[in-house]
Amino acid sequence: KAGVTQTPRYLIKTRGQQVTLSCSPISGHRSVSWYQQTPGQGLQFLFEYFSETQRNKGNFPGRFSGRQFSNSRSEMNVSTLELGDSALYLCASSLDPVGSDTFGSGTRLTVV
Amino acid sequence: KQEVTQIPAALSVPEGENLVLNCSFTDSAIYNLQWFRQDPGKGLTSLLLIQSSQREQTSGRLNASLDKSSGRSTLYIAASQPGDSATYLCAPKGYSGGGADGLTFGKGTHLIIQP
Numbered sequence: 560k561a562g563v564t565q566t567p568r569y570l571i572k573t574r575g576q577q578v579t580l581s582c583s584p585i586s587g588h589r590s591v592s593w594y595q596q597t598p599g600q601g602l603q604f605l606f607e608y609f610s611e612t613q614r615n616k617g618n619f620p621g622r623f624s625g626r627q628f629s630n631s632r633s634e635m636n637v638s639t640l641e642l643g644d645s646a647l648y649l650c651a652s653s654l655d656p657v658g659s660d661t662f663g664s665g666t667r668l669t670v671v
Numbered sequence: 672k673q674e675v676t677q678i679p680a681a682l683s684v685p686e687g688e689n690l691v692l693n694c695s696f697t698d699s700a701i702y703n704l705q706w707f708r709q710d711p712g713k714g715l716t717s718l719l720l721i722q723s724s725q726r727e728q729t730s731g732r733l734n735a736s737l738d739k740s741s742g743r744s745t746l747y748i749a750a751s752q753p754g755d756s757a758t759y760l761c762a763p764k765g766y767s768g769g770g771a772d773g774l775t776f777g778k779g780t781h782l783i784i785q786p
Binding site: 592594601602603604605606607614615617647649651656657659660661662663664665667 | 702703705707712713714715716717720760762764766771772773774775776777778779
């Protein structure tokens with residue numbers, strides 16, 4: 560079966576712009592989580608959605624937001640981009656919030 | 672707040688050796704713990720998942736153990752191969768009043784297997 564699909568793979572944006580990243584989970588998976596990976600901070604949890612509801616949120620500013628659709632696909636949005644938002648953004652899906660997580664290949668965001 | 676420490680941070684060994692990677696976590700209130708590998712610039716590949724009620728899991732040359740009460744997990748790699756070169760990450764999934772939390776990751780162990 561198809562894995563977790565993240566689009567786009569690479570993105571270059573200018574400081575102050577906003578960006579939307581997309582994640583399509585494995586078919587049947589209803590939980591989607593987002594993570595940010597940077598060389599300095601490592602992998603950090605952003606938020607998790609289950610059945611279209613945000614269940615958990617990490618320690619990130621309100622510029623980072625997300626949503627989940629009825630087909631479990633998820634998007635995350637970052638507004639007013641800063642240079643420090645440059646990172647690999649990873650999405651993971653699982654059957655439910657306590658299940659095994661499968662990660663996508665990520666979206667590499669560069670803010671210039 | 673969960674904190675995860677992985678030791679060693681880096682390891683370089685000749686092919687064929689058996690290896691042990693260590694992971695410690697501060698909060699034993701976890702649903703499960705996963706071990707992942709990450710190749711440079713890529714996403715995470717799940718290796719093993721251990722439920723909180725389990726002591727160990729095995730998959731091929733990999734064996735992971737979990738001692739929840741002491742906050743420790745180890746990943747044992749038998750007969751290492753150059754293809755095992757990657758960064759290995761451990762991630763417990765905790766819980767709080769609202770249910771399951773997100774995964775908390777350590778900094779990882781950067782492993783190089785020399786041919």
